[in-house]
Amino acid sequence: MATSVTTSRPAMLTLPGDPVRQMQWRFADRYDLQMLVQSARGVARSTVAHMVAAGERNSHEWTPAKNAMMEAFDRAGITGAFMEPDEGGFITGPKNLALALAAFELAWVDGGAATASLAGFLALEPIHERGTPEQAAHYMSLCAPPQNGEGRRPWRGAFVLTEPIPYVGVDTGMLNGKVRVAEWEHGQEPWLQVEKRGRFITNIAFANFVTAAVGSDDAQIKGSCVVILEETDEGTFDPGTPTKKLVHQLSSTGDPIFNLKVPASRIVGGYTVKDGVIVPNFNHSDVIEAVFRRTRVTVGLMTAAKLLSAVEPVIRYQRGRFRGAEGARPGTVRYEQGIQQREDALHRLVDVWATGEAAASLGFAAARLFDELDPLEKQKTAILAQSGIGAGRAGLKALREFEQRAIDSLKMREDDPKRTEIGSDPLVQFVLKDAEANVLCPATKLWNTGHGANMMREAVSLMGGYGITEDCPGFLASKWMDAQLEATYEGPEAVQRRQLTITMTSEVFLAQMHAWAAEMRRIAATHPGTGACTLASAMKMWLWTLEHLQKSADAEGNKLYHGQRQGVTFPLADALCWLLASRHQILDVLELEHRGKDDSAASDGLAGTVQFLNDLCHVQAAQAAGEVSRICAELVFGYNEHPAWNETGCRLCFTADELDELEETMPGIAAMAVDVVENDGRHAMKAGPCAGCTGASEFLRLQNKLCSCLSGSRLAKDRAAETVSKVMIPEALDYPA
Missing domain, CATH: 2.40.110.10 (Butyryl-CoA Dehydrogenase, subunit A, domain 2)
Known part of the structure; x- marks a missing residue:
C-alpha cells in the first residue's frame, strides 16, 4: 500500500510586525527611523483615518480639518524629517529612506494624506538638490516645524x-x-x-x-x-x-x-x-x-502600502462572510473560515500579498540605494573638480575608465582581493550605484504603481460588493482609485518605460544583471524554496533576448531595438521590472532570516514567518518568470513572418515522393516530418508550414529550462494559502471604517 509522508513545516502565527519589517527593510538599527514610523503611523491611523471616515474626501476645497492634518504632521515630526538638525530637523544625512517610510505609513490609510506631506518636500527638493547653500539654509529653516517656544508658522511649498x-x-x-x-x-x-x-x-x-x-x-x-x-x-x-x-x-x-x-x-x-x-x-x-529620480521611488511605495494594508481587511471579510447565516454556527468550518474554505479566494489573496511584498522590497531597496548614492555623488563631483573636470560631457568622459573597471570587477570572484581593491574606489562605487539607481527608480515607479493598481482592483474584488462601498474596511475602494493617480504622478508609465529603455542597456547595468543571475543561483543552492533558481533562469532569458533584439531586424529588415520602436523596448522594460521586484523580495527575506536569529524580539515565531515569506517569494518568482517568458517569446518570434503555402513556404516542406525515397534508406523518417505537401499540392489545413526557430534555438532551450524551473511554485502557493487561512489577525482594524 502506498503511503505519503508529510513534512512538518513551521507556520506563521500572526501577521508580520514591526521587528520583522525593520530587519527586512534595513532600519532595525536606526532608532530615529523607528520613531518616525511610529509618529507617522499615529497620525495616519488616528487623525487621517478619522478624516476619511468623516467624509473629508468628499470635498475638493481645502478645509480646516485638512489644514489641521498638516499641523499634525508638524507635531509628529513628519514635516521635519526632510531637514538637517541645524535646519530644524532631527535626522542627519540622506533622507530618502526616512521619507519613504513616512509616506508608506500615511499611504497605508490614505494616499492623499501621503501626497500632502510629500508635496512639501517636492517643493524643497529643487533647492535641496541644486540650490545654493544660502537658498537651502533659508528655505529649509522656514519650512521646518517650529521648536518649543517659537511663535511662528512653518512655510509650505x-x-x-x-x-x-x-x-x-x-x-x-x-x-x-x-x-x-x-x-x-x-x-x-x-x-x-x-x-x-x-x-x-x-x-x-x-x-x-x-x-x-x-x-x-x-x-x-x-x-x-x-x-x-x-x-x-x-x-x-x-x-x-x-x-x-x-x-x-x-x-x-x-x-x-x-x-x-x-x-x-x-x-x-x-x-x-x-x-x-x-x-x-x-x-x-x-x-x-x-x-x-528620488521622489518617484516614494510614490511607488505609496501603492505598495495600499496592497499590504489590504491583506488584513480581506482576511477578516472572507472569514466572516457567512456569519449570521442560519447554516453557519460557531465552531463549524463555514462559520470560522467563510470564503476561505475555497482555494480560489486564498490563492488570489496570496497573489495580492506577494505583489505587495515585492513592491515594498523594490521600493525600499531603491530608497536605501539613493541614501548610499547621494554622498558618493557629492564625492564624485569634488574629485572631478579637483582634476579640473566639470559636469556634462567632460564628466561623463572621465568616468568611462571607472565604468570599465566596475565591469571588470563584477566578473571577478567575490573573494578575489582585486575585486575588493577596485570596489573601494569611490568613483567605481559611484558608477555601480548610479547605474543601478538609474534603473531602480523608474522600475519602482512603473511596476509598483502600474501592476500594483491592477492588483488593488483584485483586492477590492475579494471583498465582494462590500469592496466598492464607502464603509469598506481599510478604505480599499478609495485606495484602488488613488492608485490610478499614483500611476501618473511624476510621469506616467510611458515616461518610466522610456527612461528604462535607455538606462537598462548600460554596459555597467548589464554586467550587474549577469552578476545578479549568478547570485540567484548561489542563493538557490542554500535556499531552494525562495524561487531564486526560477528567477535566475528568467534573468538569463531576459539578457539573451535583449542581446538578440539589439542585433536583429524584423521581417521587413527594420531594426528591432531602437528608441522609436516602443513595441519592442517598452515590453522588455516591463519584463525587467518583474525581475527586479522579485530579486529584492528574495533578498529581504534572506536578510530577515540572517538578522532575525540574533534578535530576541523577532526570534519567537521567526521560522514560520520566514517559511511563509519564502513561499510568497516562490509564488512571485514564478509570476515574474511567466511574464518574462511570455514577453520575450513574443518579441523573439513575433517579428518573424509566418510561412505561407506559397513557393517559398513549400520549399521548407517534404513532398510525399521525397519522403517515400528517404523512407527506404532511413526507415521511420516519415513520422518525423512536420509538414508534407502531397504530389497534387494538397497540404494540412492551417495558416502555412510550421515556423522554424532559425537563430533562436538557444531561446527555446532557455525557455524549456525556465519551464522546468517552475517546479514547486504551485506547492509553495498551496502552503502560503494554508497559512493565510490560519494566521491570527486582531479582532478589529486599528483605524476606523
Missing part, C-alpha cells in the same frame, strides 16, 4: 512644473512659463518678471512659496531654469481653481497663476553673467532629473 491644458503633461521639455529681465541697473542684481500658469499643482491652496520651471523669453537670459516665487512678491500669486479630483482629496490641488517680480538670486542654483547674458547654473531639466 509647492512644485510648479506642469503647464495648463492643452499642454498639460505633453512634454516637460517644452515650457509655457516665461521669465524675462524686468530691471537691471548697472552693477546691481537683475530683477526678473516671471509668468507661469500651472496645472494639477499639489499644496497650492496654502503654499507660501513655489519652485516654478520657466523658459527664457528674453535674449538677456539663456535657456530655462527653476525660480523660487513667494506669496509676498510684487505681482500676482493666485492659487487658482481647485481641481475636481476623484482621488487624493486630502491633498490640495489647483491651477495657479503667477506673474511676479523677483530678484535673480531666486534662480535655483544661482547664475553667472556672461557677455551681458544671465546664464543659470542649472537648466530646468537638470533640476527635474535630480528631483524626480
